[in-house]
Amino acid sequence: MIGLMILLVYVAIFILSFLAVRFLVHKTTRDFTSLKTVTFGDESAVTANRWASVVSVVTIFLIWGSFTGSALVPGFLHAPGPFLGETSFTYTLQAPDGQTDDATVHVKVAGFGQESEKFEVPPGDGFAKDDAVAMNASRSATILFDRNDEVTRKDGANIVAIDGEPIGPGQDIRTPAGSFTLTDKGAISFAPPKGLQMEPIWLPPPEAVVQRMVEIADEGYRDSTLWRHLGYSLFRVIAGFLIGALLGIPLGYAMGLSAWFRGWFEPIVEFMRPVPPLALIPLVIIWFGIGETGKIILLFLASLWIMAIAARAGVSGVNISKVHAAYSLGASRWQIMRHVIIPNSLPEIFTGARVAMGVCWGTVVAAELVAASEGAGMMIMVASKFQLTDIVLMGIILIGVIGFGIDILMRKAENFLVPWKGRS
Amino acid sequence: MSGLSIENISMRFDLPNGSAVQALKDVSLNLKEGELMSVLGPSGCGKTTLLNILAGFLAPTGGRIVMNGHEVHGPGAERGMVFQQGALFEWMDVRANVSFGPRMKGQRESEWGANVDHLLDVTGLGDFKDKAIYELSGGMQQRVALARCLANDPDVILMDEPLGALDALTREKMQGLVLKLWKETGKTIILITHSVEEALLLGERLLVMAPRPGRIHKEYRLPFADMGVNADLREVKKAEGYAQTREEILGMIWDMEEEIMGRTEDAQ
Ligand SMILES: Nc1ncnc2c1ncn2[C@@H]1O[C@H](COP(=O)(O)OP(=O)(O)O)[C@@H](O)[C@H]1O
Numbered sequence: 283m284i285g286l287m288i289l290l291v292y293v294a295i296f297i298l299s300f301l302a303v304r305f306l307v308h309k310t311t312r313d314f315t316s317l318k319t320v321t322f323g324d325e326s327a328v329t330a331n332r333w334a335s336v337v338s339v340v341t342i343f344l345i346w347g348s349f350t351g352s353a354l355v356p357g358f359l360h361a362p363g364p365f366l367g368e369t370s371f372t373y374t375l376q377a378p379d380g381q382t383d384d385a386t387v388h389v390k391v392a393g394f395g396q397e398s399e400k401f402e403v404p405p406g407d408g409f410a411k412d413d414a415v416a417m418n419a420s421r422s423a424t425i426l427f428d429r430n431d432e433v434t435r436k437d438g439a440n441i442v443a444i445d446g447e448p449i450g451p452g453q454d455i456r457t458p459a460g461s462f463t464l465t466d467k468g469a470i471s472f473a474p475p476k477g478l479q480m481e482p483i484w485l486p487p488p489e490a491v492v493q494r495m496v497e498i499a500d501e502g503y504r505d506s507t508l509w510r511h512l513g514y515s516l517f518r519v520i521a522g523f524l525i526g527a528l529l530g531i532p533l534g535y536a537m538g539l540s541a542w543f544r545g546w547f548e549p550i551v552e553f554m555r556p557v558p559p560l561a562l563i564p565l566v567i568i569w570f571g572i573g574e575t576g577k578i579i580l581l582f583l584a585s586l587w588i589m590a591i592a593a594r595a596g597v598s599g600v601n602i603s604k605v606h607a608a609y610s611l612g613a614s615r616w617q618i619m620r621h622v623i624i625p626n627s628l629p630e631i632f633t634g635a636r637v638a639m640g641v642c643w644g645t646v647v648a649a650e651l652v653a654a655s656e657g658a659g660m661m662i663m664v665a666s667k668f669q670l671t672d673i674v675l676m677g678i679i680l681i682g683v684i685g686f687g688i689d690i691l692m693r694k695a696e697n698f699l700v701p702w703k704g705r706s
Numbered sequence: 707m708s709g710l711s712i713e714n715i716s717m718r719f720d721l722p723n724g725s726a727v728q729a730l731k732d733v734s735l736n737l738k739e740g741e742l743m744s745v746l747g748p749s750g751c752g753k754t755t756l757l758n759i760l761a762g763f764l765a766p767t768g769g770r771i772v773m774n775g776h777e778v779h780g781p782g783a784e785r786g787m788v789f790q791q792g793a794l795f796e797w798m799d800v801r802a803n804v805s806f807g808p809r810m811k812g813q814r815e816s817e818w819g820a821n822v823d824h825l826l827d828v829t830g831l832g833d834f835k836d837k838a839i840y841e842l843s844g845g846m847q848q849r850v851a852l853a854r855c856l857a858n859d860p861d862v863i864l865m866d867e868p869l870g871a872l873d874a875l876t877r878e879k880m881q882g883l884v885l886k887l888w889k890e891t892g893k894t895i896i897l898i899t900h901s902v903e904e905a906l907l908l909g910e911r912l913l914v915m916a917p918r919p920g921r922i923h924k925e926y927r928l929p930f931a932d933m934g935v936n937a938d939l940r941e942v943k944k945a946e947g948y949a950q951t952r953e954e955i956l957g958m959i960w961d962m963e964e965e966i967m968g969r970t971e972d973a974q
């Protein structure tokens with residue numbers, strides 16, 4: 283239900299912001315693309331609309347904040363929250379002799395995660411006495427109403443109505459105060475209205491995640507600071523990737539340059555290529571345990587084949603005219619390797635390296651989820667066992683940000699080191 | 707004995723399906739130092755194959771190539787090559803491309819610098835020496851290819867349709883440049899082209915090849931290249947005999963093409 287509602291809100295924002303931007307912004311800009319009459323099907327005329335990107339990101343935070351009652355989102359945008367504060371209802375108790383009496387239950391509902399303080403109320407008159415219940419939002423409370431009553435369930439009394447609505451054991455009713463169930467033994471189970479907001483244990487508001495991040499950055503989690511956890515993951519990725527590249531690139535070159543090497547390694551590479559690195563985790567744990575060695579070997583294996591294949595493609599991709607030209611200019615084999623084949627393969631190798639870094643980053647998190655004593659994956663795995671959803675979310679966000687950052691850095695390095703890529 | 711001699715070269719490609727292509731059959735030819743020869747012929751008559759054999763990239767199935775008294779067995783710096791396109795090193799700037807040969811020989815910049823800069827100026831690349839290859843137009847790139855070849859000081863320059871990818875205007879300018887460089891450096895040049903005009907303008911000697919099997923069909927000795935060294939190429943085209951020779955060769959190639967077409971139609 284909530285899911286469907288969020289989807290509807292999302293689609294509505296998508297369409298409305300499109301219309302708004304279209305009528306308010308787009309008409310005022312005039313560039314070359316806006317002069318094109320054919321844009322549908324002209325890929326070059328499609329550039330990401332920055333307004334859409336901004337609205338998209340804002341929308342995600344807005345929906346997140348709105349359905350978690352975030353303090354960052356103005357109150358009128360909040361989805362209806364759970365009932366908080368004081369409420370009360372009356373129950374009608376029928377004694378075995380057929381007499382009935384009403385008593386009022388006063389309920390104080392505290393917010394998520396707040397202490398619900400016990401309180402007292404005067405008992406009132408009649409044989410059913412008033413009760414006081416303290417509880418938390420979105421929870422249900424089982425109310426043993428007859429602890430103070432003069433006639434109890436043991437004596438054969440039972441509840442026949444709540445707020446005037448008849449009810450019997452095992453039945454549910456809903457009143458403005460909330461929903462009620464009589465348990466089989468005749469106790470009242472009461473839940474005040476839950477509203478549409480998510481509980482923090484399912485989805486904490488953004489500021490809670492930020493706050494938790496600050497806290498963990500400061501104090502650490504599971505014996506390591508946040509930076510140490512992330513540093514471990516990064517270190518594993520970089521070490522595994524570097525070893526993989528250091529062996530994989532020469533291997534790929536050898537496969538591109540020598541028939542014997544190609545024949546020898548082709549079956550191995552072609553077999554290992556489709557094996558997802560995640561499938562190797564159990565074997566690596568059996569062989570090397572859960573320490574650093576095993577993880578680095580796993581990442582090494584993840585990047586090795588990608589880098590070997592990239593280097594081989596780089597060698598095969600050399601225009602034979604370049605090699606011929608170099609020979610005719612008097613270059614030796616080694617010089618051709620150094621000045622033609624290696625530089626010519628760099629664009630392919632960079633593409634491979636970007637893929638390999640992405641795969642390694644994914645693999646390290648997965649490996650840490652399975653077993654580790656530090657690392658981003660371990661952090662969110664352990665946190666999830668304690669229902670610390672804020673840490674889990676923070677971990678996921680940081681993993682995403684770092685993965686994205688790695689890719690941006692690789693692209694920058696690529697533009698700097700192989701500016702001729704795709705331009706020859 | 708200096709110069710290049712092609713002795714009874716044959717080249718047969720055995721295809722995987724068991725058949726074979728006779729790309730060249732009994733081609734013999736002598737080139738003296740400083741000669742400029744253009745080679746024409748319908749496509750598939752073995753021009754590129756011949757050039758690859760001369761450059762040493764392919765070993766012929768029969769015959770031999772003798773260069774300056776030595777039999778050719780592989781590529782060598784005394785036989786420079788200018789390709790149609792795609793043979794420049796994009797990861798080097800213009801000057802590094804042009805100085806590639808001398809640098810590979812281990813020469814220092816003090817040894818090659820002056821010559822390379824001179825060649826850059828002659829080819830009109832003086833202002834572009836620090837540019838990246840991908841920033842240059844196609845015509846500029848071919849100038850780099852020419853300069854790179856010359857900087858290595860080969861005895862023979864082999865060109866396989868070096869101007870084939872250029873537009874008509876650029877092409878005409880480059881034809882003038884080739885003639886100028888030929889006269890200035892005195893190199894022996896073999897230039898393959900599919901343009902009859904270009905073959906006429908850029909050939910002291912003009913070789914017409916015929917296909918299936920690839921062989922020399924006819925050879926001309928022409929005055930136009932010498933004229934072109936000092937005169938506007940457009941004037942040369944008005945020279946006596948030019949139009950007539952052009953028509954003759956065009957007719958010849960026409961007939962060969964017709965024959966090929968006919969044969970393939972028969973085969974169908
Ligand atoms: N590597 C090869 N394998 C098989 N056949 C080839 C090969 N290279 C060229 N040929 C054939 O040899 C003939 C001559 O080719 P080529 O020298 O490229 O002709 P041209 O340059 O005159 O157009 C063509 O019929 C071509 O199909």
Ligand SMILES: [Mg+2]
Pocket residue numbers: 753754755
């Ligand atoms: Mg050819």
